[in-house]
């Protein structure tokens with residue numbers, strides 16, 4: 001039994017939330033009908049001619065890639081150019097296409113964290129923050145006896161998380177006063193008479209994204225007709241997401257680290273900039289093209305940046321700045337995530353009680369060869 005294409009797209013959106021994608025990027029469902037049934041998926045780094053042929057041969061319903069096939073705006077869909085020809089093949093064969101690009105690079109547990117896991121880089125942080133999410137403090141006044149139900153409803157809707165702690169709240173007791181006016185239906189008190197009620201003020205934090213959900217959950221269980229609550233912006237708490245990671249490794253030399261990277265990424269060649277005997281402890285990482293992060297890596301105190309697509313001038317600049325570089329290739333630094341994505345889709349679809357066949361592309365190879 002299959003799942004709707006849109007359901008697979010939502011499963012991928014959970015792994016690579018589209019809000020993280022860079023403005024210039026193009027992620028999400030790029031080709032296909034969300035209501036179509038999908039029972040076989042092929043995961044690859046790119047939708048190349050080889051990958052699309054593999055998908056057609058293996059009777060796949062959907063392809064999930066990292067790089068988006070439609071990237072620059074297209075003016076036509078014609079068979080005489082590569083993108084047009086691939087789009088025609090996909091549509092003719094009723095194959096949907098989803099891409100998780102910078103959304104996946106930036107996401108926690110996405111591309112860069114997978115690369116760090118493979119390379120054994122720990123205690124890591126985001127290298128270049130591209131997206132941050134604010135928090136609010138919410139305070140609500142409830143009559144005594146209703147604290148638990150209101151707190152639980154709010155925490156279950158996403159409030160109360162601070163670091164790895166959940167259900168974080170604070171409560172104080174006090175006296176609430178109010179006078180119900182004509183036309184009201186007060187839970188406690190009489191119309192026209194000032195009422196004093198023993199109330200509890202519950203305070204908790206909520207990520208901006210869950211604010212509406214938390215307020216609705218609170219209003220649903222609160223006994224009052226008119227609920228008094230306040231929402232304050234928090235300046236001291238925010239979650240930061242971004243490109244690349246920086247972390248530490250057991251101290252080694254640049255040469256030794258380069259050999260480890262070769263072994264872990266299963267590659268025969270890579271390029272290194274810097275003194276092979278330099279001591280390395282702090283490592284910056286960015287899968288794919290990460291030369292634009294050289295300055296960031298320097299300012300964060302990295303000894304080396306492991307990335308790909310380093311140009312000559314990038315290498316010279318890094319030398320001037322005292323930053324070592326390991327260019328392990330775009331394909332090798334990113335293709336390691338393909339298997340992870342396939343396993344993730346299998347796990348998530350199984351959780352929903354569905355058996356979907358998810359294949360890892362066998363046809364896509366690094367376009368570069370070394371002679």
Ligand SMILES: [Zn+2]
Pocket residue numbers: 067287288289330334
């Ligand atoms: Zn890439």
